Amino acid sequence: MADTEKPLLIKRYASRRLYNTETSDYVTLEDIAGFIRDGREVQIVDLKSGDDLTRQYLLQIVAEHESRGESMLPINVLNDLVRSYTTQATSVVPQFLAASFEMFRDSQSKWAESMSQMNPMAKIPAFEAMQAQQEAFLKAVTSGIPAKWPVSDKPAPEDDEEEDLDAIKKQLAALQKKLSRMEK
Incomplete structure (x- = not known):
């Protein structure tokens, strides 16, 4: 084995x-x-x-x-990565990426756990922290000065974002209903 x-x-x-x-x-x-x-x-x-x-x-x-068209890295992220090789942010980028993916993995685990408990309105864990960390990264890369993570002075979400989140929650609830019916 x-x-x-x-x-x-x-x-x-x-x-x-x-x-x-x-x-x-x-x-x-x-x-x-x-x-x-x-x-x-x-x-x-x-x-x-x-x-x-x-x-x-x-x-x-x-x-x-x-x-092959399985694009997961947006052009602006690829540009930022290329740019980071020529800035002072080079030393910050690896730690930031490692921390971001660690948070992403933790978030996925918590999300899967909440889904297994069939709670459709469960808030996606660490989403706000990931968003704040991404903003701090972009700020650090563009200015060349390392930022402190997580950023706490982020703007309040716009109404469109709240509507999008509500729509996603509705879709998630509908999918869970379908899954429940399939399990029976």
């Missing part, structure tokens, strides 16, 4: 083929993406040099998904 606590070791041969050391077979980038989606960490190393190639391959997976 594979030890899922340790990263899955993938070796890249000189032929550029990727070899799964746990299952002793060759894998593709899509296979690696599947391992990651299943919650598995991976480490990709060059067999000959021992260099860690994980970052390079993960970026390649993201680029392939983006090029």
Whole structure:
């Protein structure tokens, strides 16, 4: 049985083929993406040099998904990322992104938990904090000065945003009713 606590070791041969050391077979980038989606960490190393190639391959997976129209990164975010490589914010960006995704994962877990309790009006946890953190990030990247997170002086939500949230809540309630009927 594979030890899922340790990263899955993938070796890249000189032929550029990727070899799964746990299952002793060759894998593709899509296979690696599947391992990651299943919650598995991976480490990709060059067999000959021992260099860690994980970052390079993960970026390649993201680029392939983006090029196939599975766009998850808006143009303005990509522009901000490129811009951050040439500003003083370079040292802040990795910590911000890691914290943002950690908050996102926590929020997803809490949302799934509230959905399992069939509470359609449950407020999505940490949404406001994520929004404040995003605003602070954009402010830090554009000014080159690290900001304090979370930002507490954000403007009050507009009526349109409240109407959108109400519409989403109604759609969520309707979906839950459908799911309840399907379970019976």
